Amino acid sequence: MIGWNEFIWFGAGATVAALVASVMSFCSRRKASVIFASVTIGILLAFIIGLWITLDRPPMRTTGETRLWYSFFAMVSGLATYLRWGYKWILPFSSVLSTVFILLNILKPEIHDQTLMPALQSPWFIPHVTVYMFSYSLLGCSFLIALYSLIKGSDEKMMKAADTLVYIGTAFLTFGMLSGSIWAKQAWGHYWAWDPKETWALITWLGYILYIHLRILKKGQANILCILLIFAFVCLQMCWWGVNLLPAAENSMHIY
Amino acid sequence: MDRLFDILAFPTNLLLAALWVAICCMTWKRFRFLASPAAVISSILLFMGSCIWIGVSGNVAFTGSVFFIIVMLYLMTVLLCVLLRGWKTASGKLRYHFILHHAGLLIALGSAFWGSPDNRQMRMLLHEGETSSAAVHMNGKQSTLKDEISLISIECKRYENGTPMQYTATISIDEQTHSIQVNHPLSRGIGEDIYLVGTGDDYCILEIVNEPWKYFALVGIIMMIAGAVILFIKGPRS
Numbered sequence: 001m002i003g004w005n006e007f008i009w010f011g012a013g014a015t016v017a018a019l020v021a022s023v024m025s026f027c028s029r030r031k032a033s034v035i036f037a038s039v040t041i042g043i044l045l046a047f048i049i050g051l052w053i054t055l056d057r058p059p060m061r062t063t064g065e066t067r068l069w070y071s072f073f074a075m076v077s078g079l080a081t082y083l084r085w086g087y088k089w090i091l092p093f094s095s096v097l098s099t100v101f102i103l104l105n106i107l108k109p110e111i112h113d114q115t116l117m118p119a120l121q122s123p124w125f126i127p128h129v130t131v132y133m134f135s136y137s138l139l140g141c142s143f144l145i146a147l148y149s150l151i152k153g154s155d156e157k158m159m160k161a162a163d164t165l166v167y168i169g170t171a172f173l174t175f176g177m178l179s180g181s182i183w184a185k186q187a188w189g190h191y192w193a194w195d196p197k198e199t200w201a202l203i204t205w206l207g208y209i210l211y212i213h214l215r216i217l218k219k220g221q222a223n224i225l226c227i228l229l230i231f232a233f234v235c236l237q238m239c240w241w242g243v244n245l246l247p248a249a250e251n252s253m254h255i256y
Numbered sequence: 257m258d259r260l261f262d263i264l265a266f267p268t269n270l271l272l273a274a275l276w277v278a279i280c281c282m283t284w285k286r287f288r289f290l291a292s293p294a295a296v297i298s299s300i301l302l303f304m305g306s307c308i309w310i311g312v313s314g315n316v317a318f319t320g321s322v323f324f325i326i327v328m329l330y331l332m333t334v335l336l337c338v339l340l341r342g343w344k345t346a347s348g349k350l351r352y353h354f355i356l357h358h359a360g361l362l363i364a365l366g367s368a369f370w371g372s373p374d375n376r377q378m379r380m381l382l383h384e385g386e387t388s389s390a391a392v393h394m395n396g397k398q399s400t401l402k403d404e405i406s407l408i409s410i411e412c413k414r415y416e417n418g419t420p421m422q423y424t425a426t427i428s429i430d431e432q433t434h435s436i437q438v439n440h441p442l443s444r445g446i447g448e449d450i451y452l453v454g455t456g457d458d459y460c461i462l463e464i465v466n467e468p469w470k471y472f473a474l475v476g477i478i479m480m481i482a483g484a485v486i487l488f489i490k491g492p493r494s
Contacts, residue, residue, distance in 0.1 A: 183439075200311050
């Protein structure tokens with residue numbers, strides 16, 4: 001029987017495999033990095049299946065169980081992006097994200113029993129949140145490039161790097177927003193209700209969509225484009241946590 | 257406003273939507289501005305600006321203002337004109353990803369915009385053992401449902417620590433028994449869903465949502481998700 005008592009071994013194994021995958025990725029050993037990233041995913045998946053059998057239900061109810069899925073999907077998204085785009089830094093990046101959630105489950109065992117409220121018990125919850133977090137991290141990188149370019153001066157190489165990050169990040173952001181709308185229909189009755197969190201998610205998405213269109217249409221100077229990326233990232237922060245500071249958030253359906 | 261919405265309800269909204277599509281199809285070549293980069297950028301900026309206003313002020317009623325309606329109509333018109341101009345390449349090849357992104361968004365926005373006069377949202381309070389057809393619209397107007405609903409029982413499953421795990425309302429409509437839970441509404445007829453939105457020891461609050469255009473919205477959303485997958489695979493070169 002596999003339960004939370006055994007997670008330390010699975011977590012440690014997954015973390016070590018993720019670390020090796022990251023090092024191999026930096027050393028341009030593509031095949032080895034893919035194998036070790038797959039091992040990390042395999043270890044986490046084995047634990048999820050084992051826990052599922054032990055609990056006799058899908059492990060999606062407690063905070064600890066959702067953190068488990070975050071660590072799993074962070075690696076899956078990272079590996080998919082690495083396989084498609086071959087960025088050396090993407091696997092270390094997703095490994096850090098995954099390890100943070102593994103450590104949270106090891107160091108804070110109380111979250112294993114922290115129950116989720118009924119509204120959050122949906123198959124959409126985990127992909128919706130994980131995809132958003134992954135897109136936030138990619139778009140965070142595009143923000144850093146924009147900031148660097150604005151201070152040090154931009155060149156086309158930097159802008160192309162920002163473009164790829166924005167395209168991949170926006171693809172995940174789109175899926176996050178739309179999966180949220182399908183879930184909202186199931187839970188609250190409407191695909192879109194102009195809840196403060198939804199509104200800021202839409203503003204963020206429009207910011208990146210505007211950037212993509214300006215680049216495709218070859219409009220806007222590099223400095224303006226960098227400022228737009230910074231602005232879009234500020235909107236993303238508003239959507240993530242800043243929205244809670246607004247008076248309008250009092251009645252938000254996203255405050256639990 | 258309610259009266260205007262009644263006038264614009266089906267089939268008027270469907271006729272207006274068809275008329276709008278027909279006008280765009282016939283005139284987009286004449287008004288080339290509507291498919292130009294300037295129109296694309298200005299429509300995104302105007303819509304984004306409106307959303308920022310709603311986000312900062314929390315004034316959701318702004319979505320019913322004339323200004324917002326014009327912005328939405330402008331955005332959708334630009335989307336349609338851009339789609340008409342760019343759905344195939346010069347050599348006649350279909351641009352699948354372009355169609356998925358733009359048509360998906362257009363269908364999702366269009367179904368929300370043109371379909372809104374047909375939407376109905378009502379709530380009803382039911383006590384255990386009670387049968388009723390009286391519901392209240394979100395604007396406070398009383399209404400009578402076409403069927404009577406009875407609440408047979410309300411059950412709360414709890415975790416070991418006592419916190420609620422799931423609420424289940426067992427109701428009867430038309431002599432048929434159904435269970436409703438949060439995240440598991442009851443679908444009835446075209447576009448109608450019944451949601452469990454509140455519970456007490458011996459009562460529940462049900463929300464009856466009627467959105468006949470929801471299927472179009474879902475098609476638009478699925479097209480956009482497919483577009484996002486292609487965006488991920490193709491990247492900036494697409």
